[in-house]
Amino acid sequence: MASVTFKVWRGNKEGGEFKEYSTDITEGMVVLDALFQIQADAANDLAIRWNCKAGKCGSCSAEVNGYPRLLCMTRMSSLPQDRPVKIEPMKSFPVIKDLVCDVSWNYEAKKRIKKFKPRKPDAADGTWRMQQEDVDRVQEFRKCIECFLCQDVCHVLREHHLHENFIGPSLLVYTAALEMHPLDVEDRTEDLRKHQGIGYCNITKCCTNVCPENITITDNAIIPLKERLVDKFYDPLKKILNLFSGKS
Amino acid sequence: MAYTDTLQRSSFGQTERQDSWWIQPLAIFLGFSAFIIYSTWAAFQGDNYHFGPYLSPFYSPEIFGDSSHSLFGPKPGWWPLWLPFSPAFLILWVPVGFRLTCYYYRGAYYKAFWGDPPACAVGEPRKKYRGEASFPLIIQNIHRYFLYLALMLIIFLTYDVWNALWFVDPATGQKSFGLGIGTFVLAANVTLLSCYTLGCHSLRHLVGGFMDKFSGSPVRLKTYQCVSCLNKRHMFWAWMSLIVVGFSDIYIRLCAMGIWTDWRIL
Numbered sequence: 001m002a003s004v005t006f007k008v009w010r011g012n013k014e015g016g017e018f019k020e021y022s023t024d025i026t027e028g029m030v031v032l033d034a035l036f037q038i039q040a041d042a043a044n045d046l047a048i049r050w051n052c053k054a055g056k057c058g059s060c061s062a063e064v065n066g067y068p069r070l071l072c073m074t075r076m077s078s079l080p081q082d083r084p085v086k087i088e089p090m091k092s093f094p095v096i097k098d099l100v101c102d103v104s105w106n107y108e109a110k111k112r113i114k115k116f117k118p119r120k121p122d123a124a125d126g127t128w129r130m131q132q133e134d135v136d137r138v139q140e141f142r143k144c145i146e147c148f149l150c151q152d153v154c155h156v157l158r159e160h161h162l163h164e165n166f167i168g169p170s171l172l173v174y175t176a177a178l179e180m181h182p183l184d185v186e187d188r189t190e191d192l193r194k195h196q197g198i199g200y201c202n203i204t205k206c207c208t209n210v211c212p213e214n215i216t217i218t219d220n221a222i223i224p225l226k227e228r229l230v231d232k233f234y235d236p237l238k239k240i241l242n243l244f245s246g247k248s
Numbered sequence: 249m250a251y252t253d254t255l256q257r258s259s260f261g262q263t264e265r266q267d268s269w270w271i272q273p274l275a276i277f278l279g280f281s282a283f284i285i286y287s288t289w290a291a292f293q294g295d296n297y298h299f300g301p302y303l304s305p306f307y308s309p310e311i312f313g314d315s316s317h318s319l320f321g322p323k324p325g326w327w328p329l330w331l332p333f334s335p336a337f338l339i340l341w342v343p344v345g346f347r348l349t350c351y352y353y354r355g356a357y358y359k360a361f362w363g364d365p366p367a368c369a370v371g372e373p374r375k376k377y378r379g380e381a382s383f384p385l386i387i388q389n390i391h392r393y394f395l396y397l398a399l400m401l402i403i404f405l406t407y408d409v410w411n412a413l414w415f416v417d418p419a420t421g422q423k424s425f426g427l428g429i430g431t432f433v434l435a436a437n438v439t440l441l442s443c444y445t446l447g448c449h450s451l452r453h454l455v456g457g458f459m460d461k462f463s464g465s466p467v468r469l470k471t472y473q474c475v476s477c478l479n480k481r482h483m484f485w486a487w488m489s490l491i492v493v494g495f496s497d498i499y500i501r502l503c504a505m506g507i508w509t510d511w512r513i514l
């Protein structure tokens with residue numbers, strides 16, 4: 001058993017500071033376990049959001065040593081323990097208290113994305129037929145647990161606070177899942193360009209690096225969406241071809 | 249109060265990260281800079297770019313030039329006197345444009361050269377940010393046009409490997425089949441460039457990524473899967489092909505200068 005020092009950010013939206021706590025670490029513990037011990041022993045009022053402790057609910061997102069992580073999936077053994085472990089709330093969202101952020105913006109922005117609009121049913125009983133190879137791509141995106149770690153690390157939101165202009169990687173993944181769905185007939189490209197600001201993404205892949213579900217956000221969701229926008233808005237040759245083939 | 253009012257901005261380089269986050273952008277900065285400096289120097293030389301049956305990929309295809317590889321003869325008369333000439337100028341803008349607008353390179357140089365961001369979760373040097381949403385970076389959307397040209401270059405570079413199999417006997421002037429180290433260098437070059445080019449994100453989109461339904465199009469699905477397979481390691485191919493294309497020029501240049509000997513296997 002080893003005693004490890006933690007520097008935990010304590011405060012609210014008006015401001016706060018790092019406070020130091022020490023707790024004993026045993027084999028197999030994750031950061032969330034350590035914070036529970038601190039909460040029980042030294043800081044009863046420490047606010048942490050969590051639910052499943054299994055990396056599936058996406059609630060316990062925070063920053064461990066400056067990097068966005070799920071507290072329940074970060075093993076203590078993966079961190080250097082000879083210096084204090086720094087824990088702070090996500091930076092792209094306003095703090096409510098201590099490690100808990102107000103992530104409501106994500107839900108509001110999500111509401112503005114055009115809903116799933118399936119084509120006419122394939123069968124008389126109102127059902128559709130899909131092949132596995134048609135949904136392979138989309139299934140990767142359905143793994144998203146809405147932890148918003150990708151939104152946290154994305155510099156467009158984190159450093160430039162362009163929440164009004166850019167929906168962020170998590171919601172681009174969601175849009176990609178709809179846009180590439182074999183049954184969906186809605187067109188979201190105009191919204192992606194005008195209101196959801198996909199052009200602000202400069203494909204620096206930080207979102208992909210932090211995703212706990214290993215979704216290849218940039219390469220499989222964002223870039224393919226950017227390419228669809230090129231088809232629609234930025235490819236003169238395609239425009240001419242479409243004109244001749246009567247597509248637009 | 250607006251949602252973002254209480255959010256903080258980091259100063260340049262500010263981070264709580266404790267790892268050596270600066271190593272990767274620094275390595276990329278040095279790697280790219282070395283390549284840019286060398287390739288610019290090599291392009292301006294206009295000399296020592298061919299040796300025996302080998303033609304440097306920086307100069308291929310040689311549209312106008314003095315070597316036997318030239319497609320349309322020597323430097324044209326209409327070329328302005330005040331403008332320096334090198335056969336590389338006529339062709340190098342294609343791979344340069346292709347790589348500059350490549351999705352992988354964009355992400356990498358925005359970080360390493362522009363600090364946008366310097367590394368993930370690290371503070372940036374500038375407050376203002378427009379990304380690729382408006383001019384000038386919106387021009388990056390031209391990438392697929394460079395892809396079309398880069399695909400053509402692959403054909404020329406493959407032809408160069410074919411040429412690199414036929415050596416002229418200085419005594420008789422007869423061409424005969426042969427294999428030199430340079431043949432392998434040029435073959436490795438075109439193989440790596442193909443892996444890089446055929447794994448392009450735009451190509452992935454054009455061969456099938458634009459579709460929502462693959463069933464019923466097995467050939468398209470297979471093509472999409474092949475491109476996706478190369479695309480998964482796009483960064484690896486980008487670096488390998490960059491290193492080997494630079495080395496191919498160095499190899500041919502040093503052979504042409506008589507510093508290296510091109511060993512013949514056959």
Ligand code: SF4
Binds near residue numbers: 204
């Ligand atoms: S790749 Fe795009 S969405 Fe992902 S973190 Fe970078 S800028 Fe944000």
Ligand code: SF4
Binds near residue numbers: 151170217
């Ligand atoms: S895409 Fe990944 S990082 Fe982003 S919210 Fe979903 S699971 Fe979390």
Ligand code: FES
Binds near residue numbers: 052054055057060061
């Ligand atoms: S508590 Fe559910 S993901 Fe961590």
Ligand code: FES
Binds near residue numbers: 346353482
């Ligand atoms: S995306 Fe890298 S070559 Fe096209």
